[in-house]
Amino acid sequence: MLIETIFHPDQDASSTSLSYPRLSLNDAITCAKARLLELQNEEGYWVFELEADCTIPSEYILMMHFMGEIDATHQAKIVQYLHEQQDRDGSYPLYKGGPGDLSCTIKAYYAMKLAGDSIQAQHMVKARRWILARGGGAKANVFTRIMMAMFEQIPWRGVPFIPVEIMLLPKWFPFHIDKVSYWSRTVMVPLFILCTYKVKARNPNNVGISELFITQPESEKNYFAHVKTPLGKSILAADRMGRLMEPLIPGFVRRKATIKARDWFMSRLNGYDGLGAIFTSMVNAYEAMDYLGIPADDERRRIAREAIDRLLVVKPDKAYCQPCVSPVWDTGLAVLVLQEVDRRERDPIAEQSLTKALNWLAGRQLSNEPGDWRVQRPNLPGGGWAFQFGNSHYPDVDDTAVVALAMIESGDREFAENIERAGVWIAGMQSANGGYGAFDADNTHSYLNHIPFADHGALLDPPTADVSGRCVMFLSKLVDRQPEYRAVIDTCITYLRNQQEADGSWFGRWGTNYIYGTWSVLTGFESAGISKHDSHIRKAVVWLKSKQRADGGWGEDNDSYHDVGVRGESETGSAFHTALALLALMSAGEAGCPEVKSGINYLLKNQQDDGFWKDDGFNAPGFPKFFYLKYHGYEKYFPLWALGRYRNECGDFIS
Known part of the structure; x- marks a missing residue:
């Protein structure tokens, strides 16, 4: 089935009859939440254009x-x-x-x-x-x-x-x-x-x-002039x-x-x-x-x-x-957002929506069917989720961590087996250096990126900080009842400490870029119970605060994949990056700081009349430096996530 024009996640604000004034924190959350719930498919999933x-x-x-x-x-x-x-x-x-x-x-x-x-x-x-x-x-x-x-x-x-x-x-x-x-x-x-x-x-x-x-073309002799290395x-x-x-x-x-x-x-x-x-x-x-x-x-x-x-x-x-579709990823994140928003009180309508979404996700968990990942982990039980509606040979480590975490946060024992299988699978997919790739373990044969075919430099799936941070975030929720995961978590945390950049940030392989990577790692550290006074966390906080724009927001262009001198910077702010920075700072214990309050105000001021936010830029790489994406859902649910968490930590008003 084609996605037709009735697929309304990406209608312009001018195309909707809804009209809202500038809202208080509570009203802004209520409005954005209602719009997000509206966009849930009747089967239980969310999917936004990619x-x-x-x-x-x-x-x-x-x-x-x-x-x-x-x-x-x-x-x-x-x-x-x-x-x-x-x-x-x-x-x-x-x-x-x-x-x-x-x-x-x-x-x-x-x-x-x-x-x-x-x-x-x-x-x-x-x-x-x-x-x-x-x-x-x-x-x-x-x-x-x-x-x-x-x-x-x-x-x-x-x-x-x-x-x-x-x-x-x-x-x-x-x-x-x-x-x-x-x-x-x-x-x-x-x-x-x-x-x-x-x-x-x-x-x-x-x-x-x-x-x-x-x-x-028949006379051209320099088709491979780009090959420079010995x-x-x-x-x-x-x-x-x-x-x-x-x-x-x-x-x-x-x-x-x-x-x-x-x-x-x-x-x-x-x-x-x-x-x-x-x-x-x-x-x-x-x-x-x-x-x-x-x-x-x-x-x-x-x-x-x-x-x-x-x-x-x-x-x-x-x-x-589209290059592909992202229903499992969008649904897992939307569930985490709504769980955060409703953490203080139970909304029957939202609860019904979440139950439907989680049941849909449970039905998408992969079984012990053959998968290419078994080449490296032949004895590992199946238990992951794909990124798309179906991709049985290629479960996604990142998606699995997000979905399984959402199931843990639901508190529903019905998903205990799903969570257990996900934990076993993710723990087993750890690479030798302690980190996690998106689909493969130890996919680190870097010399292959020098073959003539690989001029895009993206032949491999090595471990990255952003995926590793989410694996720590998930596994840390299991360690009290499954202490065997402690060694896996500790090894991954050591990997993440070693991956921190000199300025305090972390690279974002699957989202743009250092703001995304830093958010991913700090949420993992929070889940693992690492002290907010930890030197790596404090260094990251200083870096994030230094990148806040004068208008209170944050932004980062894909230019930062080509020039590290513009890490965490953009000519314009974005609701997506502002939300990530806020969530990262709150994970680091900074909910009450002036920078967070200013960032929350940025989101409130830039909320559209339809209850959502609108960012023009592409917000993720497919392959850094060579292929980029715009997840149309990111500008819709990440800002709501930040507002919801702020309200849960600081109350209904911004001083």
Whole structure:
């Protein structure tokens, strides 16, 4: 089912008939809470739009032309969305307010041209000039060059050599799919087939983009000029040697590897949620199924296409495609928010909503089904939650900690088994250094980020402070009755102490950025009972207070992933970052300080007439420096969380 315009979490304030004056703390909480409850799905979950940069909607158009399956209505609406997102200089950034990105701009240009936009149109001229001024199509990243090779716009020598025989490599080999992250595995395996057989896009209108190249593609010799490190150059030499030796690969070996790759991704198609439940993996699988001869009317292929289409957000005049959906994450956080808001008194309506949500979540807990994480933890009982509606091979450590904590906070013994299974699973997913990755344990083979394919630098899923902080937050709630978790918690706390930056902050891998990371760790420390006088906590408090803006709020741009000199800073404040900073300070025992009072006033002053808040910026990375996201729910429930906690600690009034 497509998300239609009746999906109202992201209506502008001007589109609603609700009209509220500036409210007191109590009234502001009541209003925002009522609106959040309104948006709960009748099945019990919350899900808000998850918007990425223009790469994903552009790739949706490219997929339609690759397959020759063009929906003119969707295409026209996506093109309208692309028109609206273009910057004045003609480029397309990876996040709002960020610098233009070459690869994103190339894909948007090609998508618009495929859809029928004239190359003489002003927006196309501006985009083309911007691309050429930065070296043209030859300078695009690996994924963009692979797309161009399949559309016959560059020769295959312009992309890394990734033969399907990789599937046959032994686990001890320096590269093996079990050594990379879950998202890398699900993207790469069907891509091995597409690249090995040099699959060509149907491209029914025979649209090309030769005008985006300074040196014509067949003559270009510098497709890998970006490889600079000695290790990278060594691997590139091996890449070239492998390409020369490819004709010597016996046919039976290629067939065996192809069958193994096919069986690997076909066994993980994941129904209507799609391979890995992420767009790029789903598209690669769909295109590989077509090449392998699986007919269009085959149920598996039909469902694979529908899984992709379910990511569309379709509005009356425009549309875009999400990279994935976040119902478990949104629901777990919404439950924690409402539990905080109603901590002082029982609201029967909210209680009914929470029960419904928790029961929905309980039904989504993964069982002992096979999962890729079992490669590293084969004897570990299942018990995690995915990020999406369904993703049985890839439970998410972060989501599991949040959902299980919400179940603990409910006080309902009905969820005791769910909580116990989550605790066992999370404790077992700890990496050797004490921290936690999002999906894998000990996914730390850093040399793999130097292979030519990995120019995005995000092939791995190493432990990070933000996920680790939430694991401490959850496990600390269990340690009184399950003391065996004490060693796990202590080891993780040591990891977090070592991860603290010199200025007192923590890096945020999955949310923007140091404010998010610092909030994550301080809430974990609070749950673990670490003294508020602890030197690491005091250092973090000083850093957070130093980043407060003159208007009382906080803000942080994704620029901080590229320039550490702007940690915790932004040209404008945001309700999301203000809420995180407030929650972090209150976790550190600072609820009564002037900075917290000023921050609460910032949220009250910036609450919209519809009861929510509105932030324009992207608030999380998919991959830092390369791919960013906007969780449309964050500006709705995080500020409510901060207001609710403040009221619980300081009362109804702000002095």
